[in-house]
Amino acid sequence: MLAELSPELIVEVQRAAILLQTASKVCILTGAGVSAESGIPTFRDKQTGLWEQYRAEDMASPDAFERDPQLVWSWYQWRRQLVYGTAPNPAHHALAEWQQNAEASKPPQTQQQITLITQNVDDLHEQAGSSVTHLHGNLWRNRCNNCDAPYDNEFESSNVIHKKVSFDDKLIHCSHCDGYIRPDIVWFGESLPVKAWQIAESAAANCEVFISIGTSSLVYPAAGLAQLAQQNGATVIEINPNPTPNTMVDITLAAPAGVVMPLLVKQVTNK
Numbered sequence: 029m030l031a032e033l034s035p036e037l038i039v040e041v042q043r044a045a046i047l048l049q050t051a052s053k054v055c056i057l058t059g060a061g062v063s064a065e066s067g068i069p070t071f072r073d074k075q076t077g078l079w080e081q082y083r084a085e086d087m088a089s090p091d092a093f094e095r096d097p098q099l100v101w102s103w104y105q106w107r108r109q110l111v112y113g114t115a116p117n118p119a120h121h122a123l124a125e126w127q128q129n130a131e132a133s134k135p136p137q138t139q140q141q142i143t144l145i146t147q148n149v150d151d152l153h154e155q156a157g158s159s160v161t162h163l164h165g166n167l168w169r170n171r172c173n174n175c176d177a178p179y180d181n182e183f184e185s186s187n188v189i190h191k192k193v194s195f196d197d198k199l200i201h202c203s204h205c206d207g208y209i210r211p212d213i214v215w216f217g218e219s220l221p222v223k224a225w226q227i228a229e230s231a232a233a234n235c236e237v238f239i240s241i242g243t244s245s246l247v248y249p250a251a252g253l254a255q256l257a258q259q260n261g262a263t264v265i266e267i268n269p270n271p272t273p274n275t276m277v278d279i280t281l282a283a284p285a286g287v288v289m290p291l292l293v294k295q296v297t298n299k
């Protein structure tokens with residue numbers, strides 16, 4: 029694994045690990061890049077096959093659903109098929125191991141507090157064993173677009189196992205108000221879930237180290253969390269093989285999360 033990283037990058041990983049070893053509060057924000065090595069395309073990746081001519085940004089909006097609910101529902105059913113059956117990669121596992129390790133350390137007052145926040149709607153962090161706050165909803169849940177009533181259908185997942193999944197793209201009507209059923213996902217222009225955002229803001233404002241993993245840092249308000257953390261004195265680490273517009277970064281680890289995270293966690297936990 030070390031062979032995949034340049035000597036400069038290994039030095040930067042060590043620098044990050046030293047900082048993290050002494051931090052009592054760490055806030056981690058993940059984006060689509062953390063799931064890329066599990067085979068889930070990111071939002072800025074070009075779409076393939078049937079959906080080649082569509083952009084993800086143009087589908088994930090209330091206007092798009094208003095205009096053509098069938099198109100948007102079919103697109104999400106396709107995304108569900110893409111995500112179904114994918115498994116956590118070494119980055120998800122390393123994060124879960126780090127959290128579990130911190131929770132197990134004694135005495136409890138000395139435990140490192142690691143708050144994991146994700147923009148992803150997949151449940152790969154949960155599958156790996158992490159506790160995570162979702163800012164943008166959950167791909168496996170549905171609700172009514174009109175009255176917000178949850179739609180308990182076969183997509184309901186136990187966080188880990190999706191029982192009886194249907195990828196039928198026939199539109200479903202709400203039994204309460206006849207509105208259309210939609211995925212319970214935060215679309216562009218919609219508000220984030222209040223409680224999740226409170227957790228994220230508080231963790232970012234109070235952490236000593238903020239880690240941004242696999243996000244293009246283009247979509248607000250999540251992209252503003254790094255700035256909030258830094259304004260409150262935190263060091264910002266970014267893990268992304270590609271450059272981002274995030275100018276807050278103190279330490280850049282420019283490599284895939286599935287390569288960097290196991291190495292970083294190994295050094296932080298001394299395991």
Ligand code: OAD
Nearest residue numbers: 059060061064070071072147214242243244247270284285
């Ligand atoms: P994006 O698709 O915008 O960005 C993914 C980022 O992951 C890019 O910066 C890639 O360089 C990086 N990346 C790719 N492979 C990686 C790897 N193996 N390891 C680490 N990083 C890697 O995804 P997000 O930033 O998550 O919102 O997008 C934010 C939001 O915009 C999404 O939650 C979604 C989207 O539209 C909604 O659906 C509301």
